[in-house]
Amino acid sequence: MTHDNTTSPTSRLPTYFISHGGGPWPWMKKEMGATYDQLAASLADMPRQIGRTPKAILMVSAHWEAPAFTVQGNAKPPMIYDYGGFPPHTYEVRYDAPGSPELAQRVQSLIAAAGLPVQIDPERGYDHGMFSPMAAIYPKADVPVVQLSLRRGLDPAEHLALGRALAPLRDEDVLIVGSGLSYHNLRNFGPQAHGVSKAFDDWLDAAVVKGAPAERAAHLQNWEAAPAARMAHPREEHLIPLMVAVGAAEGDAGERVYHEDAFMGGLVVSSYRFGAV
Template sequence: MTARFPTYFVSHGGGPWPWMKDQFGPAYDKLEASLVDMRRQVGERPKAVLVVTSHWEAPGFITSSSAAPGMIYDYGGFPPHTYQISYPAPGQPSLAERTAALLAASGLTSGVDPQRGFDHGTFSMLYPVYPEADMPVVQLSIRQGYDPLEHILAGRALAPLRDEGVLIIGSGLSYHNLRQFGAAGREASHAFDDWLRHAMLDLDPLERSAALLRWSEAPGARAAHPREDHLMPLMVALGAAEREPAALAYHEDDFFGSLAVSSFRFGAAAA
């Protein structure tokens, strides 16, 4: 019998980091360990993974519907070999259509894109979890305008997928200010991460959702997220498990020496 899977919001790290361990050293060890452990927490093998990626924005919620997605190297300034990376996981057109239908049934603008390939918010994050790259993967865009309620509503609409063998992962970053990625971002990242962990872990579900709707009022919020694209996948992951408890899936106080970053699980891990 297929389990009801938890959902995740993952702080996915920068660029093609799993393929740059010589350059980054131990900087990503904790994140990698948390992603490897995600597989254990999920337990039963999912039928497919739906990744809500912060690296794909569209006028509506669009799903990738190719049966054999290509690669999108949406980064710059990295070594040549990182532009030859292959993560050959199959797509699943039926899941793309099912996702779009659920969103449309909830009154949300949706559609499918048969050309969209895997961006680094998907392949870099999934490689430590499923290095075999044999798990069917479908991507879901975030919606332009970054309305937090729309993204929570999208998560609510997609909640039935959890009972259909689909693992939902929101891929973003709890701190995403590339102009202050280091010591200059210490104060804002810690202030915002303290607020975010309190909101996700300590508030009851109704208060938790309400807090996310007002995220921009949090300490350090706009310094942590000048553009909130990397926060929107959190809204979807939470919305899909809105009344279930949250757990801290990953946390560092000194990411790249200074930054506080976190990932969260919504719903119970496998026994």
């Protein structure tokens, strides 16, 4: 069902964990060819899945860590070109979505009420974990976006708890998106990584889709015991946003909404949605 934005939403929004790709890929079609076509199509399909334009998006990006959970309070966030070695034009790209200090305050209050450490950063800009996928999801940059940091230490249980604290936003027309990568080992890319990425991806799908929703948190807290876990994530900052998406949709069914078995020449990668649409 499609809803007019002037009316109150009639259903709870799902949450997402998306694989956001590498660097400023939406602005590198000439250089990358068809490499990102499947990922781009899956991201572009999210508005159709949701069935309406949300009031705002809260995005937890793998590319921001802070001592306390930190909310972006900037009304007009600048660009943060947090990548290296890309063509000169990619350091001039723009994704000028508005921020939302009002949502930032709401997020801060929810996190504080859960007893978790939180602060607002009034200056923080948008990093590529936000603007690269958002260029595919909402290319007009007309939906307000607020970023939320990970907390240093990357404790899975703490980020699941963060998701639980944020769950009320789903009834307030705010879309919660965890932006990372289901496989992130930059030293082991390409065909030689197919086996380890598949082993971890198979476990991930079983843990968050095929298993009982009530058991997901326990599986994810023990993710390091998964097959090829540390080969897939030598450092887990690109996996931890999944914990937030899962925590905010505890008890809801999961569905794999993007999957490739030969990404970048051989990687097995996936994205997930939690909750009905």
